[in-house]
Amino acid sequence: MDSSIKNPKGNFLKKLKKKKAKIIRFIIQIVFFVTMPSAFTSAFSGVKYIFNSLGAGQKLEITSFLLALIALCAYTVVFGRFFCGYACAFGSFGDYLYEIGQFVSKKIKIKLPQIPLKIRKALDYLKYVILIAICALCFLKLYDNLRGYSPWDVFSMITAGNFKLKAYILGIILLVLIIIGMILQERFFCRFICPMGAVFSLLPAMPVTALLRDRQNCRKGCKACLKKCPIDLEISDIKEKNVNAGCIQCQKCVNICPKSNIKSLIPFIKGNELWWLISRAAVLMALLMAAGI
Amino acid sequence: MKSFFIKLSNLILVVVILLVYNNIVGGYYANYEVKAAKIKAKIEAIEKENSSKSSYTDGNYQGKGSGFGGDIVVEVVIKKGKISKINVLSHDNEDDAYYNMASDVISDIYEAQSADVDTISGATFSSTGIIEATKDALSKAV
Numbered sequence: 001m002d003s004s005i006k007n008p009k010g011n012f013l014k015k016l017k018k019k020k021a022k023i024i025r026f027i028i029q030i031v032f033f034v035t036m037p038s039a040f041t042s043a044f045s046g047v048k049y050i051f052n053s054l055g056a057g058q059k060l061e062i063t064s065f066l067l068a069l070i071a072l073c074a075y076t077v078v079f080g081r082f083f084c085g086y087a088c089a090f091g092s093f094g095d096y097l098y099e100i101g102q103f104v105s106k107k108i109k110i111k112l113p114q115i116p117l118k119i120r121k122a123l124d125y126l127k128y129v130i131l132i133a134i135c136a137l138c139f140l141k142l143y144d145n146l147r148g149y150s151p152w153d154v155f156s157m158i159t160a161g162n163f164k165l166k167a168y169i170l171g172i173i174l175l176v177l178i179i180i181g182m183i184l185q186e187r188f189f190c191r192f193i194c195p196m197g198a199v200f201s202l203l204p205a206m207p208v209t210a211l212l213r214d215r216q217n218c219r220k221g222c223k224a225c226l227k228k229c230p231i232d233l234e235i236s237d238i239k240e241k242n243v244n245a246g247c248i249q250c251q252k253c254v255n256i257c258p259k260s261n262i263k264s265l266i267p268f269i270k271g272n273e274l275w276w277l278i279s280r281a282a283v284l285m286a287l288l289m290a291a292g293i
Numbered sequence: 294m295k296s297f298f299i300k301l302s303n304l305i306l307v308v309v310i311l312l313v314y315n316n317i318v319g320g321y322y323a324n325y326e327v328k329a330a331k332i333k334a335k336i337e338a339i340e341k342e343n344s345s346k347s348s349y350t351d352g353n354y355q356g357k358g359s360g361f362g363g364d365i366v367v368e369v370v371i372k373k374g375k376i377s378k379i380n381v382l383s384h385d386n387e388d389d390a391y392y393n394m395a396s397d398v399i400s401d402i403y404e405a406q407s408a409d410v411d412t413i414s415g416a417t418f419s420s421t422g423i424i425e426a427t428k429d430a431l432s433k434a435v
Contacts, residue, residue, distance in 0.1 A: 156388075161363065
């Protein structure tokens with residue numbers, strides 16, 4: 001007889017163990033969401049500040065925005081886009097919406113429409129266009145005319161408890177469209193739109209902490225990691241050491257791999273270990289606090 | 294690995310460009326600041342002659358303005374007809390990083406002796422809140 005039927009509690013614990021990494025991720029995301037909801041806008045304000053100053057011919061001073069930007073970029077070079085996967089309030093917001101959408105669609109047994117893979121792959125480049133556009137607008141001193149257009153501002157105002165949103169009609173419409181996208185497609189905003197994500201993707205992330213796999217050891221025809229990946233990334237071989245710029249270090253591939261074949265280059269560390277997740281989050285938290293967020 | 298080195302050299306290039314830019318602009322500004330200080334001294338001398346028409350009534354006045362996450366309340370202290378101190382009494386819902394940037398506007402207000410100053414770019418909401426609150430307080434001091 002199956003032991004799980006004899007011992008339902010054991011089954012529950014087994015399930016819990018399997019979901020351990022998922023639960024830890026959820027807790028870390030909640031902690032950052034509550035304590036640092038504006039980390040992403042502060043850092044991106046640093047980018048806008050640089051281009052505003054360049055456009056105005058002003059000297060760059062080390063402001064708290066610039067510090068936040070430098071801190072997050074330095075962190076991303078060492079640990080990859082762990083910030084995106086575990087700490088960004090907007091990313092977490094998207095994860096909640098997607099999970100709720102999936103839960104509801106399972107309950108009512110209606111499959112949500114999906115964006116076709118080809119279009120998804122093409123849309124991956126949209127974020128660079130948006131980044132360049134915003135930088136150009138800042139440089140030309142036109143960005144301030146667009147006050148009220150930013151869905152980020154609307155989101156961070158709502159999370160700060162400010163509902164005086166009269167002047168933000170367009171920002172609200174954009175936010176609603178993004179919310180619909182977030183429900184249909186996991187990490188919709190992070191993949192396609194986020195200009196901060198575009199900056200992170202352009203950084204030289206060190207291959208040491210990136211997730212790689214030993215392809216020779218893979219089961220033939222197994223595509224579990226590719227199917228689980230929110231960004232549709234194919235993990236590169238351990239010999240090539242190519243870092244996927246889009247990888248947000250969500251660790252879903254590490255969790256799903258039936259052969260535990262996905263790991264970082266650091267010996268004995270795969271990526272989803274409890275202590276390793278928590279210490280990376282702690283380093284990030286300390287760094288952001290030091291930067292004054 | 295190849296893309297890593299390409300990105301690394303790009304990053305180094307960007308940082309070097311920004312540092313060089315800062316040095317050039319910094320040198321230019323140092324020159325400019327000396328001139329600006331001379332002009333400022335002249336203006337101040339003229340203002341001193343005209344200072345007999347002091348504008349505000351002495352006392353403490355409170356004012357309210359709306360910032361990023363809600364209301365900002367300030368207290369303006371007027372001594373000898375001049376703005377001598379601005380205390381921010383509450384800024385509960387402001388984000389710290391933004392608020393710290395925005396509070397620079399207070400020293401601008403001292404300098405100008407008026408709330409007609411520019412907002413701090415990048416922290417428009419919070420600095421607008423402080424300016425509005427100061428204007429509100431000053432309107433009671435006339």
